Amino acid sequence: MRLALGVQYDGRPFRGWQSQREGGTVQDELERALSTFAQMPLKTVVAGRTDTGVHGLGQVVHLDTELERTEFSWVRGTNAFLPQAIAVQWARPMPEPFHARFSAFERTYFYVLHVSPVRSAMLAGQAGWVHTPLELDAMRQAAACLIGTHDFSAFRSSQCQAKTPLKHVHQIDIRQHGNFIHFRFRANAFLHHMVRNLMGCLIAVGRGRYPVEWLAEVLESRERRLAAPTFMPDGLYLAQVRYPEIFPVPAATLTSVPWSAVWSDPASSS
CATH class of the missing domain: 3.30.70.580 (Pseudouridine synthase I, catalytic domain, N-terminal subdomain)
Structure with a gap:
């Protein structure tokens, strides 16, 4: 069986x-x-x-x-x-x-980022942290270039064992809720460290260190050395894995985390 x-x-x-x-x-x-x-x-x-x-x-x-x-x-x-x-x-x-x-034909990752001048001891290991405000619109504009099928070598760990760097990203959502910024990444699959490397780049854009167009240039270069450092793992969650309907895999139970309401609206499950 x-x-x-x-x-x-x-x-x-x-x-x-x-x-x-x-x-x-x-x-x-x-x-x-x-x-x-x-x-x-x-x-x-x-x-x-x-x-x-x-x-x-x-x-x-x-x-x-x-x-x-x-x-x-x-x-x-x-x-x-x-x-x-x-x-x-x-x-x-x-x-x-x-x-x-x-x-599996699709994976979804969440990243929870706490934005505060001082780190929270209560969130250690459960959320990423930055001490400076981020520009959400800039991050959203930068992320748009990642949608679709691309060679994601620029965001791939040197230890990645995937047979191909080509992945199809369906959706990247960025939402603010109080002092937290919530990221959702949906793709057919991800490379080793791909989400954390993308987070490093998006945060660099959000801080104003690079213009919006920079992320597309990094993607096109396929050079890992041109991207931002790998961001901390603390706020990263493998949220859901989807399968064809012939396999009766239950949907992931996301209500066990306090911030699940951020993605509970109908649009978030599309």
């Missing part, structure tokens, strides 16, 4: 998603809990690897097992062996062709 799981996690205590020899990753903890519950070794395949400090709201994994349990039992049983920073949200049997990574 092929089983899909929806997973939420706070990325702060872990060394990213992908399993490492030293342990300490989300995948290590999830597979340990699954194997303990099932009393047999179980391995998972993930929709999208996340870096150290990056959070998961709508992460999706699949695994293959001959063990038959109810969906409720998989959720409650696995969660009983997980640390508090990780929680399985749902479990669903899937048709054999389903693949958590390769069946």
Whole structure:
């Protein structure tokens, strides 16, 4: 049986998603809990690897097992062996062709940015931070050049293992809510560090360090050295992974975060 799981996690205590020899990753903890519950070794395949400090709201994994349990039992049983920073949200049997990574046709990331002269101790690890005001209109104008299919090599980590730098960005939204700026990135897929590198560039434009046209020049150059430094991971959330309707993957539950109302209007789900 092929089983899909929806997973939420706070990325702060872990060394990213992908399993490492030293342990300490989300995948290590999830597979340990699954194997303990099932009393047999179980391995998972993930929709999208996340870096150290990056959070998961709508992460999706699949695994293959001959063990038959109810969906409720998989959720409650696995969660009983997980640390508090990780929680399985749902479990669903899937048709054999389903693949958590390769069946997905769209990913959505949120970035939460706190704008304040002084950093907040209460937001450590949960939101990015800048101490100077940002010009939203300039960032929105700059982001427009990223929509569509492009070679995103200028925003790609040197450690990226993607076969191609060509990605299709469907949407970039930027909204202000009090002292917070919320970013939403929708694309068919993302390169390693792509969102964080884009954030670094958008913030540089928002601060007035570069004109609006600069981001298009960086994109066209395909040179990582011309872009801004990689921005902090703290406010980055993998929010949702979408699949064809033939695969009954539940929509991500975003109401578990206090700022979810920012994206709760009908236009935000388009």
